[in-house]
Amino acid sequence: MKIVVVGAGAVGAYFGARLEQVGEDVTFLVREKRASQLSRQGLIITSVEGNYAIKEPKVVTSPNDIDEVDLVLFGVKGYHLENSIAQLKTLVNKGAKILPLLNGMEHISILQEKLGQEAVLGGLCFIISTLNSDGDVVHSSSFHDLRLGPLHPSQKEICNKFAESAHNANMNVVVSDDVVLEMWNKYMFITAFSGITTATNLAIGEIRRNPATLEIANKVLIEMQQLANAYDIPLTSKHVGKAMSNLASLADEATSSMHQDRRKGGQLEVEHIHGGALRLAKQKGLTLPYTDAIYGIIKPFENAKQ
Numbered sequence: 523m524k525i526v527v528v529g530a531g532a533v534g535a536y537f538g539a540r541l542e543q544v545g546e547d548v549t550f551l552v553r554e555k556r557a558s559q560l561s562r563q564g565l566i567i568t569s570v571e572g573n574y575a576i577k578e579p580k581v582v583t584s585p586n587d588i589d590e591v592d593l594v595l596f597g598v599k600g601y602h603l604e605n606s607i608a609q610l611k612t613l614v615n616k617g618a619k620i621l622p623l624l625n626g627m628e629h630i631s632i633l634q635e636k637l638g639q640e641a642v643l644g645g646l647c648f649i650i651s652t653l654n655s656d657g658d659v660v661h662s663s664s665f666h667d668l669r670l671g672p673l674h675p676s677q678k679e680i681c682n683k684f685a686e687s688a689h690n691a692n693m694n695v696v697v698s699d700d701v702v703l704e705m706w707n708k709y710m711f712i713t714a715f716s717g718i719t720t721a722t723n724l725a726i727g728e729i730r731r732n733p734a735t736l737e738i739a740n741k742v743l744i745e746m747q748q749l750a751n752a753y754d755i756p757l758t759s760k761h762v763g764k765a766m767s768n769l770a771s772l773a774d775e776a777t778s779s780m781h782q783d784r785r786k787g788g789q790l791e792v793e794h795i796h797g798g799a800l801r802l803a804k805q806k807g808l809t810l811p812y813t814d815a816i817y818g819i820i821k822p823f824e825n826a827k828q
């Protein structure tokens with residue numbers, strides 16, 4: 523399979539490298555700075571599941587340099603969605619299907635509108651990874667799961683083909699029967715998890731030691747469940763309970779990618795994740811007071827180097 527990674531950051535570079543490791547044809551479509559970094563030092567993965575390095579990754583800076591592509595692993599942050607559309611369009615015109623791994627939901631309808639319903643698969647991932655100051659991927663969770671599924675009947679074959687290709691890779695790939703439900707379930711979880719860790723600037727262990735703080739995460743989960751229901755997505759109190767058990771079982775030092783970005787003084791995806799939930803709620807005449815409060819607390823740190 524010919525795979526192109528657009529967004530060779532913590533998620534895209536990790537899964538791209540794992541696929542390359544088992545012989546898949548993986549090209550990284552990156553911007554200039556990342557291109558020189560990858561060409562200079564290679565792509566290095568430091569992982570609790572096994573380190574790996576690609577000495578000379580296939581790197582290009584323009585989609586015009588790519589002749590053939592079956593699938594794009596799309597892993598930019600929500601705030602880089604708009605600036606990636608032109609590249610994706612070129613790749614779709616060359617036959618690519620897009621597998622987005624972003625957290626959130628708003629990007630799906632934006633991508634479908636710009637690229638066509640048939641081009642955009644459903645996708646999500648579970649991993650804790652970040653780029654260190656050298657641009658190496660540091661993967662610190664024992665999980666590294668990628669889920670995908672068709673959003674259009676024509677996409678079943680490519681989903682299965684991708685899962686087959688990734689079968690031997692050092693990662694878990696599952697084709698989901700209901701990828702939309704899974705994406706909403708993840709969206710519910712991440713809105714609470716990234717919200718509470720980033721707003722408090724604390725990893726989950728410290729939050730769990732303060733029941734009143736943990737309860738805010740619970741309230742956000744309940745609001746997100748109600749939001750999903752307003753969009754006819756059947757998330758239930760069982761899903762909320764499972765999300766709370768996940769928060770209970772994470773290692774003390776575990777934290778969200780948004781909080782990792784706050785620690786690094788990087789740009790935050792708060793507008794895409796929390797802002798997106800508030801916009802979706804407004805369209806249905808719902809209010810999400812806890813999510814709104816979390817959004818307001820995080821917002822000053824959105825662009826700050828601090």
Ligand SMILES: NC(=O)C1=CN([C@@H]2O[C@H](COP(=O)(O)OP(=O)(O)OC[C@H]3O[C@@H](n4cnc5c(N)ncnc54)[C@H](OP(=O)(O)O)[C@@H]3O)[C@@H](O)[C@H]2O)C=CC1
Binds near residue numbers: 530551600623649
């Ligand atoms: N990290 C994690 O643990 C997890 C993250 N996620 C989600 O995955 C998504 C990606 O997150 P993450 O990997 O952490 O983000 P990163 O910031 O690590 O990586 C995003 C990459 O996208 C690149 N990029 C942005 N615009 C373009 C473009 N137009 N063309 C090519 N490359 C581009 C950036 O490159 P440049 O250097 O040029 O800016 C950057 O390297 C987010 O939605 C996040 O919420 C989901 C699960 C876990």
Ligand SMILES: CC(C)(CO)C(=O)C(=O)O
Binds near residue numbers: 715777778779780
């Ligand atoms: C919750 C987690 C770690 C799971 O993949 C995640 O998606 C993130 O922090 O962005």
